[in-house]
Amino acid sequence: MSDRTASSNGTPTSEDKRRAALLRSVPEADDTTPLAAQLAEDARRRIRLQGARFAKPVSTRVFTIANQKGGVGKTTTTVNVAAALAQGGLNVLVIDNDPQGNASTALGIDHHAGVPSTYDVVINGTPIQEVVQGCEAVAGLLVVPATIDLSGAEIELVSMVARENRLHNALDAYLSWRADQGLPRIDYVLIDCPPSLGLLTINAFVAAREVMIPIQCEYYALEGLSQLLNNIELIRGHLNPDLHVSTILLTMFDRRTNLAREVADEVREHFPDQTLAATIPRSVRISEAPSYGQTVLTYDAGSSGALAYMEAAQEIAERADKLNDVTSAAAAEEEN
Template structure:
């Protein structure tokens, strides 16, 4: 097997036949040699994902990444899935809706006090176009940052007109503005939420159509999940009938432990359709990346964590209704006639 595959070096562009041959060259392993098994699995992922481009969805998909339990990897999932989708050739907008601003930190955008942010969008009615920043490290990734100002937004929202709809209106206006200006359509919007059900999280639920729930593969993983699902049903019934849980991602997964496997099996039993096949391993590289103002995809693109998030993003993209380029081209040709 070529050493570059294991070491995380770039592979040259490969056609399907070459890719298949490389995959066959990776030796089979089993759980009796966990390190060799992990290296082989990473090698297969690297071959499959090298240079992968994702199909554009038929329309903009808007996700809220939520879980009322803290420490499950919401922000980590948001920034890395967003980065992976952008690396796959898509245009992605991340809205940091958490006053801690951790997503803004991980994406390397300016978010000190006074910087135009989510606060200005939700409270002051500032257009998203005046707030959005580009992520320098990942082309195609745009960010609406969060600053410390957002910490007071929960109180200020109480007295606002249409307080639950302010983020949705802002996002819809921004998408319409981009279309009017002839700019590239946003393919995915990912909204990072605080670990609580306040007005900021409600705004995110109302703005989105899909919910992605990261679930930690540890004890008490499903604690609070039923309450979260009940809250989503309340939002569906009163504010946003299109909202639904489309994606569940298992995070901090260590297949060497019985506990992690049992939690994963339980989640898959309860949510067989929504749960992604890809799992995110417990990884030092994933934890280190934000301290350098990066996602794991730019910090260590050959690591197990980066490959796992690329695989998860590919699975998310494959679940989307795709744009039929041939149909669109034919329709346009017919219109021109």
Template structure:
């Protein structure tokens, strides 16, 4: 009954809602080196929710698995112009970007199987850490010169590792969004991720900061989920969204139909949760968070190390 009441509240609050445009393009990398926490699901559904609310959104699928491309319904078979050609062959991004057939204003730079070899090829390349940022800057400049609408949000989906593809994703972004699964070991490895972000900030991208943490796979019926949520909110009170994303069969089913849950079942609990999370992200604006740019208080980092 509590879940039904929450869904009803969200439907009333969010129906026909238009989200505010940021003052400048917000580039957000969705990252967590732990697999299975909902990175791709979060990236595509937040992107879809923002686009449905009147914003122009670009998803950069930087994961060789290409799951974000699948969920957005864009072509990503071998041979399709993709992020691989952009990174390795300097293909202009506008020649590879595709619009999602389901949602106007939602664009995707797809990933093909070729990207699986990019980690090795990038090692010997000049400016290997900044190639994605250079390509994106050129693309945004091209859109402006062509009289096209500015891109409001760029969301970057990452592989579950800390290789050169993820480094490129951190260098291209200004903000990091970390999805955290409400399960045991949810915070495992988080301090390592935050140390990596600190290194990127110190040497390659001083503007990078953790702006947002989203709790995913939340089951309010279990004490464990409530304990994990409480712990995350204690360590990251200003960065953790109020919205939690529930476990949802609809969210899991949607990619198999080449859709996000926002179009697959817009009235489901999962879709309403991502829509509300997108509203929170939009309302927070583009201003960097005050405090530690690494996104984790020193004491919290120490506590995480002890765990």
């Protein structure tokens, strides 16, 4: 279980009973009163998610958040999933690999010109520990910021030796350094990418084992997705055989429209194992938060958008928890 409030023998604790009683107290509502139904569902989610603690994965999970189509919520997903995982008690590192630096802005991280950044890591070989900054608003969340210098990195990388592996090597060195220093292990690394397949994005794909794809619930949702999957296969074949699409998150979902439901159904039909049950709604709060240098979880923790990202993070952690159980069972079987 990802919420560790249950007792070890499966017997409901007093906290479990309290939550169950609160859930029963929320009035039922149906689609004939959509606003009341949404308010009731949000109330249930607040009760379920309050104080939730997520299970740590067996080893560090490294995600690249990618989609070649712009405006689908890559950066928004990166920062809010990262914040949700950190609020769930995990140690999280965000690497802003997009020259626009929007992830750094949303996390309230200083990233003006001259600040040590991803550019220094990839181009100059600066160790990540000399670049990383802590997010003041969210405990357990670290950030490697992006500055405007990163916009020239694509050209500079062309002539470099092992140009596709520079971020991978830097990340491995950083994780090893933390272990040597006796620092807590990083549980999740999330790498935000630009909306193009250049050397920066290739570096992110080589550094990661998993790809998370945010898909907008609109007409052009699947446009370009087949090309992205082809590119991932090329990376697997030539540079990173462990890379795979593990997670698809539906964003900008409006359950009131037939189109959004049809797109969601189509994505789930094609990618049943990868698509999360949680969906991210269209939300003014999600859009407003970055202008205040915040994630939606710190800007308005009770909003529908914040609750949706908490649910998505919980589901990601629960999938790792199930994988942990399968791995442990397999290891025990081998020993016997």
